[in-house]
Amino acid sequence: MGEVGFLTLALLALSSAIVEGCPPSDRAALLAFKAALKEPYLGIFSSWTGTDCCHKWYGVSCDPESHQVADINLRGESQELERSRRSGYMTGYISSSICRLSRLSSVTIADWKGISGEIPRCITSLPFLRILDIIGNRISGELPAGIGQLKRLTVLNVADNLISGGIPPSITNLTSLMHLDLRNNRLSGELPRNFERLGMLSRALLSRNQLTGPIPSSISRIYRLADLDLSMNQISGSIPESLGRMAVLSTLNLDGNKISGNIPSSLFNSGISDLNLSRNALNGNIPDVFGPRSYFTVLDLSYNNLRGSIPKSVSSASYIGHLDLSHNHLCGRIPAGSPFDHLEASSFVYNDCLCGKPLKAC
Ligand SMILES: *[C@@H]1O[C@H](CO)[C@@H](O)[C@H](O)[C@H]1NC(C)=O
Ligand SMILES: *[C@@H]1O[C@H](CO)[C@@H](O)[C@H](O)[C@H]1NC(C)=O
Secondary structure (H helix, E strand, O other): OOHHHHHHHHHHHHHHHHHHOOOHHHHHHHHHHHHOEEOOOOOHHHHOOOOOOOOOOOOEEEOOOOOOEEEEEEEOOOHHHHHOOOOOOEEEEOOHHHHHOOOOOEEEEEOOEEEEOEOOHHHHHOOOOOEEEOOOOOOEOEOOHHHHHOOOOOEEEOOOOOOEEEOOHHHHHOOOOOEEEOOOOEEEEEOOOOHHHOOOOOEEEOOOOEEEOOOOHHHHHOOOOOEEEOOOOOOOOOOOHHHHHOOOOOEEEOOOOOOEEOOOHHHHHOOOOEEEOOOOEEEEEOOOOOOOOOEEEEEEOOOOEEEOOOOHHHHHOOEEEEEEOOOOOOEEEOOOOOOHHHOOHHHOOOOOEEEOOOOOOO
16 A cells, blocks of 8 residues: 555544544443433433534533543533523433543533432542532432542532532542532531641532531641631531631631630631631630731621620721621620621620620610
8 A cells, every 4th residue: 555545544534533523432321321310301311312422412522632522511500591491300310331431521410409329439430530510419328438539630519419428538639629519418427637638629618517526727738728618517626726827718617516615816817708606615705816907708706605895906807797796695895986886786686794886885
């Protein structure tokens, strides 16, 4: 065969690969994935026909070079659906055939409300997976023990499901993870030791579970952590002072736990602007350390056992939008000046003997 002939053959082979689009094995895996699901109202899977799964299959996209399936993006509450005033509902389960899509980089199967079953264990063998988002279903069972194998994972969102068991220790191997959302499940046990190994984490949202044990102070070594939400769990122990010295932490929600001890003064002189410590067992005085660095859109200390008076330094905070000190054992005169002039009585009620505006005169 001459050089030209060979080139022609090679070109022919290349163009037929392009025309064919997705590999038959990927197509077969997608069809097996689809067979385990039932979506009766929108008919999104009716687009999953023909040989080229890279072309016009709703929610499927392929890697432009390898033509293998790279993304599955199925959202039950997408803007597209909202425009047509419909909301998705899907039942069935996530089939382990999804693990045969070896090039998958993102899996979003979100807000379908009715998808049950467990997360397929084999998902941990997808080496390119960056995004796993299955929020808003009825998925149960435990998080895969081997989740830490997903070295490229940046987003793990399993919020609003029925996932139980502990947070697998291997999770601390996800050193690329930026967004961890485990909210509103049935997770129990303590936060993994070495949680600080999640060095890229910027949001750690773990609220509304049954987590126990203390807040590890090493969490404060996660340099990029901006949002830490541990609310509505059974967390105990005291608040690590070091949380108030974190570089970019701006939201700290610890409300609805069993946290005791004093409030570390560092929290009031930090970059934290959204602080909810409500419904715990905090005691001692409110530290008198507010200053120009104190800027709070929310400062909720209600339903604790705080004693003493409201510190005078609160008036030197640069801003306090919503302040709630109700349901404590505070006493004495409510200071005058900002931020107190715009607050209502509900911010101060149910204390032992607070007085002055907006409560009754002393
Ligand atoms: C984290 O990964 C390392 C190396 O891949 C492995 O030896 C170790 O057991 C893993 N840690 C956990 C807690 O799974
Ligand atoms: C703080 O947390 C409590 C208890 O979880 C909640 O009821 C309250 O609304 C929160 N405060 C603000 C200002 O969001």
